[in-house]
């Protein structure tokens with residue numbers, strides 16, 4: 001790890017990313033190749049637990065918020081555009097804390113994922129004409145390109161980073177969740193900022209590609225500052 005202050009590390013990140021992008025665009029073009037940049041190595045908490053470290057299930061700071069600039073939120077809307085909950089992401093010791101309050105869901109277990117696009121519009125299949133609510137949110141957030149729908153504790157290098165634990169929905173259609181995960185961060189390579197959160201109608205089997213057989217997209221929220 002380079003001994004950089006937070007300030008200099010931050011200022012280096014954007015040029016490094018720009019170099020990486022330029023390098024990708026110019027690949028094969030004969031231009032001088034910039035030093036390959038690893039994906040956003042600074043600013044974020046480790047995504048994977050250190051070897052031998054248990055996965056924490058609660059924040060280590062007494063359950064309160066940890067003061068941090070690394071906070072993001074999403075307002076969940078249903079397909080009619082009505083507010084149906086909120087999701088808060090905060091960088092805490094041990095990972096990213098995710099706090100969910102949701103309503104208007106199908107009682108039982110409901111799959112919940114970070115999806116790749118920060119858009120909650122419907123999509124339309126050009127061939128069949130079929131409209132998918134929140135289809136524009138795309139597939140599961142998978143920055144490592146694993147193509148693998150997996151469990152909420154699978155490393156994001158081996159499965160979708162966006163595969164979050166299911167919500168448990170009461171008979172009143174409401175759900176609450178509060179957990180810490182190491183699969184995602186607020187910003188950076190595994191960052192949820194600018195992505196979306198989608199809650200589904202059915203349970204997630206944590207296995208079936210691409211989306212765990214979790215059924216229709218019931219609510220969606222774009223993750224913003």
Ligand SMILES: [Cu+2]
Pocket residue numbers: 111112113114115140198199200211214
């Ligand atoms: Cu999903």
